[in-house]
Amino acid sequence: VCACSGSLNGILIGRAIQGVGAISAAITALIADATREQHRTKAMAMVGGSIGISFALAMVISPLLYTAIGMPGMFEMTAVLALAAIAVVLW
Numbered sequence: 001v002c003a004c005s006g007s008l009n010g011i012l013i014g015r016a017i018q019g020v021g022a023i024s025a026a027i028t029a030l031i032a033d034a035t036r037e038q039h040r041t042k043a044m045a046m047v048g049g050s051i052g053i054s055f056a057l058a059m060v061i062s063p064l065l066y067t068a069i070g071m072p073g074m075f076e077m078t079a080v081l082a083l084a085a086i087a088v089v090l091w
Helices: 008-020 023-034 037-090
Strands: none
Touching: 023 037
8 A cells, every 4th residue: 555655645544554453462472372381481582682673774774775666665575575474474
């Protein structure tokens, strides 16, 4: 939705759709279901660490990506990466 939008309202609608996913709660539930109790703390710490590292990398990489592929390209890349993440979870 955001990649195809030509207006701020379209981007707001796309971001709202993305926010509906509430991915944080889903990831926490997935980790709780997929790990044994003695490894759950480590798994949660790994997810938290990866979120922190992702945020730090995004601050450095996003200006370069914006210059290279533009805003629509960044949303399209996010869509492709989300599909890849679904494949990883299913695997």
